[in-house]
Amino acid sequence: MKKELKKQAILVAAQRLFVEKGYNDASLQMIADEVGTTRSNILYHYKSKAALFEIILKDWEDEWVVTWERIKAGKCHPSVQLQGFFHVFIYEDLRHPLRKAFDEFLGDADSKQKEKERWVECDQESIAFILSRGVSEGYYNIETGQMNTHVNLIVGSLYGMSDTMRQESDEQIMSAFKLFLEIYLKKIETDVNGFEGGDNE
Numbered sequence: 001m002k003k004e005l006k007k008q009a010i011l012v013a014a015q016r017l018f019v020e021k022g023y024n025d026a027s028l029q030m031i032a033d034e035v036g037t038t039r040s041n042i043l044y045h046y047k048s049k050a051a052l053f054e055i056i057l058k059d060w061e062d063e064w065v066v067t068w069e070r071i072k073a074g075k076c077h078p079s080v081q082l083q084g085f086f087h088v089f090i091y092e093d094l095r096h097p098l099r100k101a102f103d104e105f106l107g108d109a110d111s112k113q114k115e116k117e118r119w120v121e122c123d124q125e126s127i128a129f130i131l132s133r134g135v136s137e138g139y140y141n142i143e144t145g146q147m148n149t150h151v152n153l154i155v156g157s158l159y160g161m162s163d164t165m166r167q168e169s170d171e172q173i174m175s176a177f178k179l180f181l182e183i184y185l186k187k188i189e190t191d192v193n194g195f196e197g198g199d200n201e
Helices: 002-025 028-035 039-045 049-073 078-094 099-105 113-136 147-164 170-188
Strands: none
Touching: 002 028, 002 039, 002 049, 002 099, 028 039, 028 049, 049 078, 049 099, 049 113, 078 113, 078 147, 078 170, 113 147, 147 170
8 A cells, every 4th residue: 555655646746747847857856856755766666757757648648538538429510529629639638737748758759659659640530530420421521532631631730730839829729720620611511511610618
């Protein structure tokens, strides 16, 4: 029991320091000092700083899964689901307290490439689900064999705008996403949907 309490205390301290200082500047020694233990004791419980951070990331990922399942289960128009995905991406993902640390963690393109690809694939699968539902229910007209192109267009635009507009306000970023979505939907929507857009708060 004492061992588990120590592990939990290390996780709590590590998350706070990662949020405050980012991944690069939060050292294992800082975490050890915060908990009142030694660096070697942290390495006894967690094999590296990266392994410790990955466990903290798992909690963030679990939060996203819960949110996505809520969006996915909605019976609303698929275009409203897309808006919901964009909203979560900006307000809960892009602005997440661990975002700075996460970006630094993924900064080494070679060693973290698989981790990057896994997160991108997660977003691609979510967008593919929404678009496929739109096609199957007659809301969208996407040619056979073009689904991956559409998915990559949306995910690429999300990532690109979030990078180039990172210093802008959340409202400005959301406005840009809505403009993109409005233009994109005009290309794929059929005449049967009646989607009027609007906020997904």
